[in-house]
Amino acid sequence: MSAPDSPAETMSRAIAHIIDDDVAVRDALQWLLHSRGVESRCWVAAEEFLAAAGQGLFGCCLLDVRMPGMSGIELFDRLRALGCPIPVIFLTGHGDVPMAVKALKDGAFDFIEKPYDDNALVDKVLAAFAHDDARAAKATAASHLRGRLALLTQRESEVMQQILAGKLNKVIADELQIAMRTVEVHRSHIFEKMQVRSAVELSQLLASLGGDPPA
Amino acid sequence: MEPGTPLSADRFSRWRWLWLLPRLAFALFVGGVGLLLWMSDRTDREERRATLISDVLWLEQNLRFHLARNEELLGRISRTHTGDPVAFEAFARSLFGHESGLRQLLWLDPEGMVRQAYPGTMDPSLLGDTGETVPSRQSQRLARSIGKPVYSRGYPYYTDDWQFEVHVPVSHGGNVIGIAVGIYRIRELLNDSVPWWLAERYRISVVTDGGKVLGTRSKVESTVVDEGYQVPFDPPGWDLALHAVPYHAPRPAASLLLSAALLVLASVVLWSLWILRRHVLRRQFVEEELRREHAFRKAMEDSLDTGMRARNLGGEITYVNPAFCRMVGWSAEELVGQKPPMPYWADDYLDQTLSIHDRVLAGEGPGEGFELKFKRRSGEIIDVLIHETPLMNSSGTHFGWMGSMVDITDRKRAEDQARQQHERLQSTARLVAVGEMASSIAHELNQPLAAISSYCTGAANVLRNRHGDKEVVSALDKAVEQSRRAAQVIRRIYSLTRPSDSQFEQVPLGRHIDAALVLIEPEIRKRGVQVRFSPHEQVVIDGDPVLIEQLLLNLLRNALDSMWDTPAENRIIGIDLSVSDGYAALEISDRGCGIDPAVAEKVFDPLFSTKPEGMGMGLAICRSVVENHRGRLTFSTNPEGGTICQLLIPLPKP
Numbered sequence: 112m113s114a115p116d117s118p119a120e121t122m123s124r125a126i127a128h129i130i131d132d133d134v135a136v137r138d139a140l141q142w143l144l145h146s147r148g149v150e151s152r153c154w155v156a157a158e159e160f161l162a163a164a165g166q167g168l169f170g171c172c173l174l175d176v177r178m179p180g181m182s183g184i185e186l187f188d189r190l191r192a193l194g195c196p197i198p199v200i201f202l203t204g205h206g207d208v209p210m211a212v213k214a215l216k217d218g219a220f221d222f223i224e225k226p227y228d229d230n231a232l233v234d235k236v237l238a239a240f241a242h243d244d245a246r247a248a249k250a251t252a253a254s255h256l257r258g259r260l261a262l263l264t265q266r267e268s269e270v271m272q273q274i275l276a277g278k279l280n281k282v283i284a285d286e287l288q289i290a291m292r293t294v295e296v297h298r299s300h301i302f303e304k305m306q307v308r309s310a311v312e313l314s315q316l317l318a319s320l321g322g323d324p325p326a
Numbered sequence: 327m328e329p330g331t332p333l334s335a336d337r338f339s340r341w342r343w344l345w346l347l348p349r350l351a352f353a354l355f356v357g358g359v360g361l362l363l364w365m366s367d368r369t370d371r372e373e374r375r376a377t378l379i380s381d382v383l384w385l386e387q388n389l390r391f392h393l394a395r396n397e398e399l400l401g402r403i404s405r406t407h408t409g410d411p412v413a414f415e416a417f418a419r420s421l422f423g424h425e426s427g428l429r430q431l432l433w434l435d436p437e438g439m440v441r442q443a444y445p446g447t448m449d450p451s452l453l454g455d456t457g458e459t460v461p462s463r464q465s466q467r468l469a470r471s472i473g474k475p476v477y478s479r480g481y482p483y484y485t486d487d488w489q490f491e492v493h494v495p496v497s498h499g500g501n502v503i504g505i506a507v508g509i510y511r512i513r514e515l516l517n518d519s520v521p522w523w524l525a526e527r528y529r530i531s532v533v534t535d536g537g538k539v540l541g542t543r544s545k546v547e548s549t550v551v552d553e554g555y556q557v558p559f560d561p562p563g564w565d566l567a568l569h570a571v572p573y574h575a576p577r578p579a580a581s582l583l584l585s586a587a588l589l590v591l592a593s594v595v596l597w598s599l600w601i602l603r604r605h606v607l608r609r610q611f612v613e614e615e616l617r618r619e620h621a622f623r624k625a626m627e628d629s630l631d632t633g634m635r636a637r638n639l640g641g642e643i644t645y646v647n648p649a650f651c652r653m654v655g656w657s658a659e660e661l662v663g664q665k666p667p668m669p670y671w672a673d674d675y676l677d678q679t680l681s682i683h684d685r686v687l688a689g690e691g692p693g694e695g696f697e698l699k700f701k702r703r704s705g706e707i708i709d710v711l712i713h714e715t716p717l718m719n720s721s722g723t724h725f726g727w728m729g730s731m732v733d734i735t736d737r738k739r740a741e742d743q744a745r746q747q748h749e750r751l752q753s754t755a756r757l758v759a760v761g762e763m764a765s766s767i768a769h770e771l772n773q774p775l776a777a778i779s780s781y782c783t784g785a786a787n788v789l790r791n792r793h794g795d796k797e798v799v800s801a802l803d804k805a806v807e808q809s810r811r812a813a814q815v816i817r818r819i820y821s822l823t824r825p826s827d828s829q830f831e832q833v834p835l836g837r838h839i840d841a842a843l844v845l846i847e848p849e850i851r852k853r854g855v856q857v858r859f860s861p862h863e864q865v866v867i868d869g870d871p872v873l874i875e876q877l878l879l880n881l882l883r884n885a886l887d888s889m890w891d892t893p894a895e896n897r898i899i900g901i902d903l904s905v906s907d908g909y910a911a912l913e914i915s916d917r918g919c920g921i922d923p924a925v926a927e928k929v930f931d932p933l934f935s936t937k938p939e940g941m942g943m944g945l946a947i948c949r950s951v952v953e954n955h956r957g958r959l960t961f962s963t964n965p966e967g968g969t970i971c972q973l974l975i976p977l978p979k980p
Contacts, residue, residue: 184956210953225773229806
């Protein structure tokens with residue numbers, strides 16, 4: 112498969128990354144996913160994939176547990192260490208319950224034993240895509256919000272904190288020792304920049320970001 | 327034996343004190359006997375002296391008596407005798423005949439002229455005392471004047487004799503008519519008047535005042551030892567004395583014999599005392615030696631850890647040592663005299679014990695010793711190793727059996743433990759190997775089966791999308807079904823051989839390396855391999871201790887096995903344990919044959935081995951275990967020759 116042309120294109124195209132040392136398994140999986148219209152890409156070794164993982168990856172990983180060199184589990188740990196949030200589905204020829212439990216606990220998307228129901232596997236891949244998509248959308252929204260917050264001036268941020276605390280313009284003016292008129296100007300600028308119409312809307316928007324908004 | 331010396335010296339000094347008694351007794355005996363002899367000798371001498379004195383006194387008396395009688399006889403001379411020489415001679419002869427001592431008779435007229443003489447020879451040399459003529463004029467005058475017999479001084483006679491005279495005045499009718507002079511020769515006087523028995527015993531002599539000997543009566547020339555005894559011989563007067571000296575009388579034979587016997591007896595006593603003393607000393611020495619030897623043996627016996635037990639031919643206990651008593655818990659007094667069954671025989675093994683006991687007594691006991699179970703008094707069962715040997719006395723007669731007994735309970739327990747541990751290890755290794763084999767087979771089969779299934783499903787999907795031949799789709803579905811069935815079979819077999827689910831816990835790696843080294847220590851020693859283990863940090867991982875142990879054992883054994891052909895001084899295994907980047911890093915390096923690049927890719931494959939007897943599961947197991955712990959196992963070439971095996975296992979997240 113060819114490399115993504117641009118970041119925007121990558122975002123729109125989810126790819127299933129197949130990492131397995133067995134060429135037959137790789138090929139069969141790609142054929143299976145292709146039969147359902149899912150785009151996939153094969154990697155011969157974990158190291159190879161890890162080298163490419165620096166770029167933004169979307170979709171999911173189908174990881175064989177046992178591989179020469181770096182094992183699937185180790186690759187998973189490395190990806191998480193790198194902060195790569197892509198969903199990982201483990202494929203194993205010999206199910207090991209404790210290993211599976213641990214992998215799932217650590218955030219693997221699923222742990223599937225060979226042989227598997229192939230179409231169910233494709234469904235799992237699609238679910239992982241959806242999950243990754245939702246995560247990506249959320250991440251995009253958050254980054255937009257952060258972009259908007261970044262537009263606020265220092266004074267506007269201070270005023271916004273006061274507004275979020277539910278204080279009236281008069282109280283804010285007193286506390287910041289500025290004219291009430293100035294507070295009103297700030298407030299309208301803030302609403303405009305954050306693309307909201309009320310203080311309630313602003314509060315909800317910032318809550319979706321989780322945690323405290325940057326000061 | 328040193329400690330005994332002061333004691334024995336002490337004992338010897340006490341004995342020495344005892345030895346004074348016989349010596350003192352002997353000295354007293356000898357002294358007493360000597361005193362007795364001396365006293366008897368003195369008494370004897372005093373007695374002899376008393377006899378001597380009385381004899382001398384008697385002799386003097388006797389002589390005086392003779393002289394007095396001669397005076398009287400001389401006084402009886404008359405004119406009839408004096409007038410005629412023949413008559414005078416007759417008279418003289420009558421006088422000489424009675425052993426009177428007289429040797430010459432003279433008749434003087436009142437004027438002192440010699441009228442008659444018998445024997446008549448007038449020797450001119452016969453001179454009277456002090457140069458006067460014979461007879462002594464002085465004595466003659468004195469006799470005539472006092473009218474009583476007077477003795478003259480002695481004077482020498484030519485025959486080497488001395489003589490003296492007695493002048494007896496003879497009166498008739500109031501007038502002195504003449505004087506009869508009798509001449510005595512002293513030697514002849516002594517010869518005549520001293521009886522033979524006296525002469526036997528003494529040398530009798532007449533001596534003057536000045537000590538000059540005038541005449542001696544002696545029988546033999548014999549030495550005299552005594553000064554003798556002297557009495558004045560007064561009638562002749564003129565300072566003469568009688569001197570008697572006893573001859574050296576031979577001591578009585580009985581006394582001599584007695585003395586000699588006493589001497590001999592004393593020496594016999596002395597000799598026997600000496601012999602006795604020597605004997606006692608030797609005996610004492612031997613006793614001391616014996617005592618020391620006994621004390622030594624006793625100390626040896628008491629400090630022995632081996633239990634000793636002697637039995638007579640009937641099986642009755644005749645002796646037990648303290649170690650035996652300590653082992654079984656019964657005292658020696660309780661055990662000695664016991665007959666089988668003994669109180670310390672374990673109840674559950676009575677028959678076996680009795681049969682061995684009977685065999686030993688019959689002389690058919692196992693020579694190399696045998697193991698038995700005994701019971702302590704507390705009921706505790708102990709394992710003992712017993713050796714029985716026949717007891718022989720000094721003449722070689724077999725009179726019993728001596729058994730030595732060693733408590734081997736602890737040893738047996740340790741051996742059991744070691745065996746159990748070894749068995750556990752073996753079975754664990756077998757289980758892990760079998761599980762790994764099954765896992766490998768499952769993996770190897772599942773891979774193609776999965777591919778088959780995926781291909782078929784994909785093909786079916788494509789056909790369905792294109793509304794293709796339904797029959798083909800159905801056949802493809804069936805193929806998928808069959809591949810799944812095959813996988814089910816594999817899974818079932820795998821689940822049968824799979825080891826029970828491992829339990830993860832905290833595993834201190836350093837301590838497990840130590841434990842693994844201990845387990846293969848015998849082999850390490852046998853092959854003379856040096857192990858250098860330098861744990862840099864205390865590393866604790868999450869893992870299954872049993873699997874980790876298997877992993878370490880396999881890796882260490884591989885390192886050991888790779889160095890068969892390495893020179894002995896180069897057989898080094900380096901173990902390095904550290905922490906890097908969230909991983910526990912363990913490096914095991916050897917100087918062995920290394921890994922042939924041609925087989926490097928296959929080393930993890932199950933059933934692949936470079937060792938002649940290898941099963942080919944070792945590294946496959948290692949890989950599974952490492953995978954199981956989310957770790958990584960790689961090999962690289964040791965720059966110093968051989969292989970470095972690097973193991974990375976993630977540390978637990980804090």
